[in-house]
Amino acid sequence: MFDDVSSSALRVAVTGLSARQNAIANNIANVETPGFKARKVKFEEALQGAVAHGQSPLGVKPSVHTSLEPTRLNGNNVNLDEETLSHIDTTMRYQLTIRAIDGKYSLLREAIKGA
Template sequence: MFDDISSSSLRVAAAGLAARQSAIANNIANIETPGYRARKVEFEDALAGAIKRGDSPSSVAPSTKSSLEPTRLNGSNVNLDEETLSHIDTTMRYQLTLRALDTKYSMLRDAIKGA
């Protein structure tokens, strides 16, 4: 019931988006740190691939990689504009994912209550 493909996919998406938010916050916090390499979190392709193959979405974990973007004079490659846009996009996706989970669990709650 709680381990169907849609529930598992939504939980993996929420975890991946939360990891991305954390990476964005770290990137922004370290924008002036000499030599700091921005981190990028990826999970969408792995999640889509698992679903297409019929594998369990819960086997997908977000991966964090260092950005290969060019660096500034101090060696940091954090781009504040890019991080800000990514933060907005990730926040909106996270809210949508939570709403979908909430709706799914509300339907289950109503079914259990017999409403």
């Protein structure tokens, strides 16, 4: 019941979005660190591919990549504007995913109560 495709996909999405939030926070914290390279977290394509091919989404793990964006003179490539927008986007996606999970559990609670 808790391992259906949609529940599994939602759990993977929460994990991936949480990892992305941590990477964004780390990027912002190091915006002035010489030589620091921003990190990007990807998981959506792998999650979509697993679901589309009938595979378990639980096998999808977020991957962390070093950004290949151009660097400033100090060797740092964190773009504060990009990180801020990514933070807002990721937060909204995270909240939406949590609401979807809550909705699934609300339906289950109602079914158990027999309402």
